[in-house]
Amino acid sequence: MLVLMLEDIRKLVKRTLDGGKVDGVLALWRENGRVGPHLFVKGDDVSTLEIDPKYNLAAVAILALASGAKKIALIGRGCDERALVELFKRYQIDEDAIEFIGMACSAEQAQACECDIPYPTKIQFGEKVDGVVPNELKNVDDMSLDERFAYWRDVFAKCIKCYGCKNACPVCVCQDCVLEDPMWVKKGEIPPEFPMFHLIRAYHMADRCVQCHECEEACPMDIPLTLLYRQLRQDMKDLFDYLPGASDAKPPLTTVLEDEKLEEGA
Amino acid sequence: MSYESVLTTCPYCGCGCQFYLQVVNGNIVGVVPDKTHPIAEGALCIKGWNAHVFVQREDRLHKPLIKENGEFREAEWDEALDLVAEKLGEIKEKHGPDALATLCSAKCTNEENYLLQKLTRATIGTNNVDHCARLCHASTVTGLAHAFGSGAMTNSVPEIDDSDVILITGSNTIEQHPLIGSRMVKARERGAKIILIDPRRVPMRLFSDLYLQFIPGTDVAWLNGMMHVILKEKLHDKKYIKERTEGFEAFEKVVKKYDPKTVEKICGIPANLLEEAARMFAKAERGSIFYSMGITQHITGTDNVKSVANLAMLTGNVGKRAAGVNPLRGQNNVQGACDMGALPNVYPGYQAVANEDAAKKFEKAWGTKLSREPGLTIVEISNAARKGDVKGMYIVGENPMISDPDIEHVRQGLEALDFLVVQDIFMTETAALADVVLPASSYAEKEGTFTATDRRVQRVRKAIEPVGESREDWKIVIDIAKRLGGKGCDFESPAEIMDELASLAPIYGGVSFDRLDAGEDLLWPVKEPGHAGTEFLHEGQFTRGKGVFSPIEFREADELPDKEYPYILTTGRLMFQYHTGTMTRRTPALESESPNPFVEVNPEDAKELGIKNGDWLEVSSRRGSIKIQSRVANIVGKGVVFIPFHYAEAAANVLTNPALDPDSKIPELKVCAVAMKPLPK
Numbered sequence: 013m014l015v016l017m018l019e020d021i022r023k024l025v026k027r028t029l030d031g032g033k034v035d036g037v038l039a040l041w042r043e044n045g046r047v048g049p050h051l052f053v054k055g056d057d058v059s060t061l062e063i064d065p066k067y068n069l070a071a072v073a074i075l076a077l078a079s080g081a082k083k084i085a086l087i088g089r090g091c092d093e094r095a096l097v098e099l100f101k102r103y104q105i106d107e108d109a110i111e112f113i114g115m116a117c118s119a120e121q122a123q124a125c126e127c128d129i130p131y132p133t134k135i136q137f138g139e140k141v142d143g144v145v146p147n148e149l150k151n152v153d154d155m156s157l158d159e160r161f162a163y164w165r166d167v168f169a170k171c172i173k174c175y176g177c178k179n180a181c182p183v184c185v186c187q188d189c190v191l192e193d194p195m196w197v198k199k200g201e202i203p204p205e206f207p208m209f210h211l212i213r214a215y216h217m218a219d220r221c222v223q224c225h226e227c228e229e230a231c232p233m234d235i236p237l238t239l240l241y242r243q244l245r246q247d248m249k250d251l252f253d254y255l256p257g258a259s260d261a262k263p264p265l266t267t268v269l270e271d272e273k274l275e276e277g278a
Numbered sequence: 279m280s281y282e283s284v285l286t287t288c289p290y291c292g293c294g295c296q297f298y299l300q301v302v303n304g305n306i307v308g309v310v311p312d313k314t315h316p317i318a319e320g321a322l323c324i325k326g327w328n329a330h331v332f333v334q335r336e337d338r339l340h341k342p343l344i345k346e347n348g349e350f351r352e353a354e355w356d357e358a359l360d361l362v363a364e365k366l367g368e369i370k371e372k373h374g375p376d377a378l379a380t381l382c383s384a385k386c387t388n389e390e391n392y393l394l395q396k397l398t399r400a401t402i403g404t405n406n407v408d409h410c411a412r413l414c415h416a417s418t419v420t421g422l423a424h425a426f427g428s429g430a431m432t433n434s435v436p437e438i439d440d441s442d443v444i445l446i447t448g449s450n451t452i453e454q455h456p457l458i459g460s461r462m463v464k465a466r467e468r469g470a471k472i473i474l475i476d477p478r479r480v481p482m483r484l485f486s487d488l489y490l491q492f493i494p495g496t497d498v499a500w501l502n503g504m505m506h507v508i509l510k511e512k513l514h515d516k517k518y519i520k521e522r523t524e525g526f527e528a529f530e531k532v533v534k535k536y537d538p539k540t541v542e543k544i545c546g547i548p549a550n551l552l553e554e555a556a557r558m559f560a561k562a563e564r565g566s567i568f569y570s571m572g573i574t575q576h577i578t579g580t581d582n583v584k585s586v587a588n589l590a591m592l593t594g595n596v597g598k599r600a601a602g603v604n605p606l607r608g609q610n611n612v613q614g615a616c617d618m619g620a621l622p623n624v625y626p627g628y629q630a631v632a633n634e635d636a637a638k639k640f641e642k643a644w645g646t647k648l649s650r651e652p653g654l655t656i657v658e659i660s661n662a663a664r665k666g667d668v669k670g671m672y673i674v675g676e677n678p679m680i681s682d683p684d685i686e687h688v689r690q691g692l693e694a695l696d697f698l699v700v701q702d703i704f705m706t707e708t709a710a711l712a713d714v715v716l717p718a719s720s721y722a723e724k725e726g727t728f729t730a731t732d733r734r735v736q737r738v739r740k741a742i743e744p745v746g747e748s749r750e751d752w753k754i755v756i757d758i759a760k761r762l763g764g765k766g767c768d769f770e771s772p773a774e775i776m777d778e779l780a781s782l783a784p785i786y787g788g789v790s791f792d793r794l795d796a797g798e799d800l801l802w803p804v805k806e807p808g809h810a811g812t813e814f815l816h817e818g819q820f821t822r823g824k825g826v827f828s829p830i831e832f833r834e835a836d837e838l839p840d841k842e843y844p845y846i847l848t849t850g851r852l853m854f855q856y857h858t859g860t861m862t863r864r865t866p867a868l869e870s871e872s873p874n875p876f877v878e879v880n881p882e883d884a885k886e887l888g889i890k891n892g893d894w895l896e897v898s899s900r901r902g903s904i905k906i907q908s909r910v911a912n913i914v915g916k917g918v919v920f921i922p923f924h925y926a927e928a929a930a931n932v933l934t935n936p937a938l939d940p941d942s943k944i945p946e947l948k949v950c951a952v953a954m955k956p957l958p959k
Contacts, residue, residue, distance in 0.1 A: 045797010080279040232460035
């Protein structure tokens with residue numbers, strides 16, 4: 013099934029490239045025995061194209077477009093689409109520059125990421141499966157405030173300040189990052205100051221995290237970052253009825269004005 | 279319009295993480311970690327994430343430089359190369375080949391190191407070739423070669439996942455080998471135990487089941503003490519000792535003297551903690567030992583390494599998956615540079631230059647007569663230069679003016695040379711002293727291979743053309759060799775160089791670019807083209823046959839604290855900087871984290887000195903003094919201070935002691951005596 017889907021995707025990529033409406037197709041390829049991002053251009057051997065493991069390609073799309081490409085296609089999953097939407101809204105990518113070709117994740121893929129929405133709005137390949145609720149989410153929700161504080165203090169004690177969470181995040185796009193500002197987080201310490209470093213990042217993710225898990229996968233210490241961001245996402249839903257990655261709403265934390273009264277529901 | 283994602287190997291530590299350099303229209307703009315790589319597994323440390331930043335910095339050396347009347351002027355390549363060949367040739371002619379010496383580079387590829395040692399041995403005709411491995415794991419190479427027959431990590435990094443007990447000593451693993459440190463922490467979450475034995479309360483202490491702090495330079499004593507407990511409580515592996523080792527009786531006799539109470543007096547480790555550590559390690563089904571400079575950089579470096587080997591053999595932990603003796607190598611290609619014979623006593627693949635058969639084999643392959651006389655090591659070269667015995671040097675990608683002990687003496691040596699050529703990517707403190715500076719290329723501008731700490735041979739791939747008029751190091755070495763009349767240097771590509779190496783060094787016998795490019799994980803020994811490589815060493819039998827126990831008595835460090843110099847100085851590195859800072863200090867994300875040198879002082883010592891955190895001190899040893907800010911923290915023990923050696927403006931190596939381990943000639947960078955004087959505010 014997956015093999016057939018992969019063959020179909022390769023065929024579509026070839027047709028798309030031959031069609032000449034895009035400058036390239038951003039996807040994954042197998043080269044030198046490993047799998048990573050690649051911009052396929054006309055004439056490339058599409059039999060090297062792969063769809064596993066997951067690399068969120070939205071951030072890579074910014075680079076591919078920076079090379080001067082006018083329009084590219086992108087083979088992606090639900091989280092790629094949601095990240096692209098956030099990048100469109102934040103003027104990082106021109107919506108017209110991307111032709112999104114969506115794949116639904118398999119049940120196994122959804123489980124691997126504990127993804128709550130393992131499919132894009134536009135599905136060209138694969139079949140929609142149910143979202144997954146991580147077991148740990150309930151465990152943490154059930155903790156008392158003190159227990160929860162201790163839990164996060166302990167997992168963040170593992171942080172080696174690689175900034176991988178920030179670097180891997182497709183929607184972390186600020187030129188100057190407050191995490192690097194000594195006014196907020198003391199420099200040169202491992203682990204970085206708790207809770208400042210991680211809570212600053214968590215709040216900045218609140219109205220933009222698309223649950224792609226790139227931060228967690230980039231974390232050498234397996235800190236369950238998406239768990240924290242998922243809870244914030246829920247708060248955003250409850251407070252503003254806002255879901256990052258949905259195309260119809262402006263991000264509330266970047267659009268609410270200083271003297272504006274916050275109301276429940278958008 | 280071009281966007282490319284180029285798979286290559288990180289140029290910092292020896293973990294060997296791979297990532298994709300992100301190249302947009304000829305500019306490297308970022309990295310994406312490789313999610314399918316067995317070490318990186320999609321993650322990197324902060325240095326890896328920033329490994330592209332220094333590559334295209336404006337202050338890269340773009341053109342050859344020739345010094346005239348004390349000032350550098352730009353020159354064309356031909357002029358510079360002709361001058362280098364003329365001067366090196368002149369010195370060889372007048373004073374003989376042993377008046378020349380070369381330093382290879384643990385930053386360069388295997389192919390480049392192979393060529394440079396070949397140039398030194400075959401074209402110049404001396405074995406005076408060494409590199410910074412002398413300063414880090416020379417004693418590992420001598421110690422483990424003696425005990426096991428092979429001086430490298432016995433096990434591969436992914437095996438950490440299956441270790442039961444991980445003993446870490448003299449390695450600040452989380453800061454210096456982050457992707458190995460994180461692996462250890464994750465192994466512990468799955469049930470492994472971690473024993474940390476270190477003079478500094480390094481970040482790993484948060485994840486250790488036992489932490490033992492000891493006085494720097496007393497490693498042999500606590501190692502013997504642990505083994506004393508294991509023998510006394512009959513926790514040793516009798517069957518293994520009988521079947522696989524020799525020399526046990528003499529060893530046992532020595533260890534008997536080191537009861538935990540005696541050891542406590544020498545090392546400062548409470549007897550009960552030492553006993554607990556001994557039991558915990560001995561009872562492990564799979565016990566692995568990881569160590570680094572804390573073990574090696576002593577005048578007893580070889581003794582320390584042999585003692586580590588003793589402990590592993592005593593508990594039957596060598597030649598087994600997820601166990602073993604694992605020296606963590608500090609540089610991306612320091613393992614490879616050693617493998618390539620960038621050492622004065624061995625040809626590629628650790629074949630001794632003094633061995634007639636080996637010498638004949640290389641004479642035949644290289645078509646020239648070779649010297650049987652082992653050459654000089656780094657500190658010996660520096661001493662010989664000061665005395666006028668070495669008159670010319672060719673230094674590639676090394677910065678001894680920061681990295682070597684007793685910098686003032688290093689300077690005197692380099693200044694005394696008739697001719698110094700330095701090949702590097704930036705104007706380093708060492709290059710500044712050169713007569714000719716050749717602009718080389720970084721890892722991102724060439725093809726080749728690095729060998730990671732676990733003997734993992736990996737490809738380095740060209741992402742961009744060499745910046746400015748800089749050239750790949752292997753091409754420069756060929757240009758010089760040819761001008762000196764060297765034979766056998768008509769290589770068109772690094773792949774061809776690897777092929778020649780593979781034909782001469784049996785441990786690389788089956789390594790080729792084709793296999794690596796097909797994605798094979800090759801950990802040496804890779805005996806022949808069909809051989810899959812070796813995950814862990816000494817299975818069934820040691821490389822040398824039987825493992826050798828060594829009876830090792832504790833000896834004190836060369837320079838102990840006294841009234842005049844009452845503190846022990848130990849040196850090391852930080853997470854956010856790297857070695858002499860040539861790359862990291864040019865990378866804002868790294869430099870901004872740790873921009874300033876400091877001396878770490880125990881709070882009790884600070885109180886006695888009457889200083890507060892951040893106060894300025896003059897730190898002096900018998901060799902020199904530096905002015906530096908204090909960092910008061912409960913990391914070093916009382917009576918011990920720590921200075922990272924990255925910073926030229928307060929270089930720790932102005933203070934360090936160049937006393938050498940007699941076997942490996944590694945200097946005692948981890949212990950010297952210093953005095954501290956608060957400076958007026």
